[in-house]
Amino acid sequence: MNSHEAPELSPALAHRAGLSRGELRYQRCAPCSAAVFPPRTLCPDCGSLSLSWQRSTGIGTVYATTVVRGRDGAHNVVLVDLDDGFRMMSRVEGPAPEDVAIGDRVRFRTTADAETADGDTPDGETADGNTAVFVPEEDVR
Amino acid sequence: MTQSLRGRAAVVGVAESDLGEVAPGLTHLDLIGQATARALADAGIAKSEVDGLFTASSYLPMAAMDTAEYLGIRPRHLDGTNIGGSSFVSHLLHAAAAIEQGLCSTALIVYGSTQRSDGGRLISPTRPDPYEEPYGPRYPLSMYALATSRHMYEYGTTREQLADVAVAARAWAQLNPAAFERKPLTREDVLGSRMISDPLTVRDCCLVTDGGGALVVTSAERARDLASEPAYLLGGGEATWHRNISRMPDLTLTAATESGRRAFETAGLTPADVDVVELYDAFTINPVLFLEDLGFCAKGEGGPFVADGGIAPGGRLPVNTNGGGLSYGHPGMYGIFTVIEAVRQLRGDCDERQVDGARVALAHGNGGVLSSQVTALLGTADALN
Numbered sequence: 001m002n003s004h005e006a007p008e009l010s011p012a013l014a015h016r017a018g019l020s021r022g023e024l025r026y027q028r029c030a031p032c033s034a035a036v037f038p039p040r041t042l043c044p045d046c047g048s049l050s051l052s053w054q055r056s057t058g059i060g061t062v063y064a065t066t067v068v069r070g071r072d073g074a075h076n077v078v079l080v081d082l083d084d085g086f087r088m089m090s091r092v093e094g095p096a097p098e099d100v101a102i103g104d105r106v107r108f109r110t111t112a113d114a115e116t117a118d119g120d121t122p123d124g125e126t127a128d129g130n131t132a133v134f135v136p137e138e139d140v141r
Numbered sequence: 142m143t144q145s146l147r148g149r150a151a152v153v154g155v156a157e158s159d160l161g162e163v164a165p166g167l168t169h170l171d172l173i174g175q176a177t178a179r180a181l182a183d184a185g186i187a188k189s190e191v192d193g194l195f196t197a198s199s200y201l202p203m204a205a206m207d208t209a210e211y212l213g214i215r216p217r218h219l220d221g222t223n224i225g226g227s228s229f230v231s232h233l234l235h236a237a238a239a240i241e242q243g244l245c246s247t248a249l250i251v252y253g254s255t256q257r258s259d260g261g262r263l264i265s266p267t268r269p270d271p272y273e274e275p276y277g278p279r280y281p282l283s284m285y286a287l288a289t290s291r292h293m294y295e296y297g298t299t300r301e302q303l304a305d306v307a308v309a310a311r312a313w314a315q316l317n318p319a320a321f322e323r324k325p326l327t328r329e330d331v332l333g334s335r336m337i338s339d340p341l342t343v344r345d346c347c348l349v350t351d352g353g354g355a356l357v358v359t360s361a362e363r364a365r366d367l368a369s370e371p372a373y374l375l376g377g378g379e380a381t382w383h384r385n386i387s388r389m390p391d392l393t394l395t396a397a398t399e400s401g402r403r404a405f406e407t408a409g410l411t412p413a414d415v416d417v418v419e420l421y422d423a424f425t426i427n428p429v430l431f432l433e434d435l436g437f438c439a440k441g442e443g444g445p446f447v448a449d450g451g452i453a454p455g456g457r458l459p460v461n462t463n464g465g466g467l468s469y470g471h472p473g474m475y476g477i478f479t480v481i482e483a484v485r486q487l488r489g490d491c492d493e494r495q496v497d498g499a500r501v502a503l504a505h506g507n508g509g510v511l512s513s514q515v516t517a518l519l520g521t522a523d524a525l526n
C-alpha cells in the first residue's frame with residue numbers, strides 16, 4: 001500500500017464496522033472458497049491472502065450449548081454453525097437459558113437491535129453495544 | 142517423534158512437592174525446589190549434573206530463566222514451551238530428543254503452583270479471546286461443558302456416566318495417601334452437586350490445590366547404571382488443532398487421535414498392550430473423549446466404557462490410579478502428575494493402588510480447551526526388550 005492511500009480497515013475493525021451497521025460479516029477465501037471466521041489476514045485452510053468480506057445470512061443452527069450459572073443468575077452460551085459455513089460463539093436471547101437446544105435454528109441480530117426491541121441490556125456487552133447475538137428464527141421481527 | 146527414539150531415554154527420578162494446601166507463604170518456585178531435590182534424590186543424581194531444564198508456568202512468561210536461577214542451575218538447554226497442562230508430557234518428548242541429539246544429558250522437568258493458597262483463582266497468562274469473551278463463558282469450564290453437550294447429543298452420553306468418572310477417581314484416591322479428596326463419593330453425590338456450567342457440576346470439575354512435581358530424564362545407557370528402576374520412553378506424539386473452543390473442528394473428536402496414533406506407532410504397541418492409563422482429567426468428559434480418541438474404545442462408546450466402575454479399581458482398565466485431577470490434586474496444570482504416576486506404577490511403587498505387573502503405561506496431557514494433546518508411552522525394561 002502506498003502511504004498516501006487511505007489505509008484499509010484491519011480485519012477486526014472491518015468486522016466491527018459491520019456489526020455497527022447491523023451486519024454479521026465473515027471472510028471468503030478466493031482460491032479455496034473457505035468461509036473464514038474470526039477475521040484474519042490469511043486463509044487458515046490454504047494460506048492465501050485473498051480474502052474478501054461477505055455479509056452473512058445470519059441464519060444458523062445451534063451446535064453446542066451450556067448454561068453458565070453464577071451469583072448473578074444464569075446465562076446461555078452457544079456455538080452456532082452459520083449456514084454460510086463458519087462457526088462462532090454467541091448466546092441465544094429470548095428462551096430461558098436452559099431451553100436452548102442443539103439443533104435449534106437461530107437468526108443473528110446485534111445487541112443494539114435487542115435494546116431497540118426490548119429495552120434491556122444483556123450482560124457481557126461490548127462498549128459500543130454491538131455484540132452479535134441470536135434469537136430463535138421464528139421470533140425474528 | 143521418530144521410531145529411533147524408542148527406548149533411547151528414560152525417566153529415572155520422579156517426585157512431588159508438598160501437595161494440597163501448602164504452608165503459608167510458599168511460592169510456586171519453592172514447591173519446584175522441593176520437588177527437584179526429591180526427584181534428584183530419587184534418581185541418585187546430583188543437581189550439578191542437570192544441564193537441561195524444561196518448565197512452564199502460569200505465573201511467569203519467561204519461567205525457564207526464573208526457575209534456573211532459583212534452582213541454581215546453569216542449563217545448556219532450556220525449553221519453556223507452554224502449551225498449558227500438556228506442557229510437561231511434551232517436555233518429556235522434547236527432553237528425549239534433546240538427549241538423543243546431545244543438546245543435554247540430564248534433563249529436569251519441573252512445575253509448581255500455589256493455586257489453592259492464592260485463593261482458588263486460576264492464575265493464567267491467557268488472554269480472553271475477543272470473539273468469545275463478550276458472551277461470558279467461564280474459562281475453561283464452559284468450553285468443556287460445550288464439548289460435553291455435543292457428546293451427549295451425538296452419542297447419548299449421560300450425566301450418570303460422567304458422574305462415574307468422578308466416582309472412579311475418588312475410589313482410586315482412597316487408595317492413595319497423597320490424594321487431597323478421599324471421602325466417599327457416590328454417583329448421586331455428583332448428580333446432586335451444584336451445577337456450574339450445564340451439564341457439568343462442581344464434582345465434574347477438577348480440584349483446586351497447591352502442588353508441584355519434577356521428573357529427571359536421561360539416556361537409556363546412563364539409566365541402567367543408576368539406582369532407581371528406569372521407566373523407558375517407548376513412544377510419544379503431540380498434536381494441536383485449535384486454541385479456542387469455537388475453532389475446534391468437531392467438539393467430540395480431539396487431537397488425541399493424532400498424538401495417540403503417533404505414540405503407538407513409535408512404540409510399536411496398541412492400546413491392548415497398555416496396563417495402566419493416566420489421563421488429564423480436568424473435567425469428567427476428558428477421560429471419555431481421550432479413551433475413545435486414544436483407541437481404548439470406539440468413538441461414542443466412552444460413556445458406557447467408564448460407567449459402573451469401568452475405570453475404577455477392579456474395573457476393565459485402570460485409569461488415573463492416583464485419583465487424577467478430580468480427586469488427587471490439580472494445581473493449575475496437572476500434566477506432570479500423569480507421568481509421575483505412570484513411572485511409579487511401572488516401578489511397582491504404588492502399594493494399595495498398584496496395578497499388578499504393569500509393564501506399559503500411557504500418560505496423556507491436555508492443554509487449553511481440549512486444544513493441545515500429548516501422549517507418551519512408558520515401559521519397564523521388560524517392555525523395552
Ligand SMILES: [Zn+2]
Pocket residue numbers: 029030031032033034043044045046047048
Ligand atoms: Zn483458502
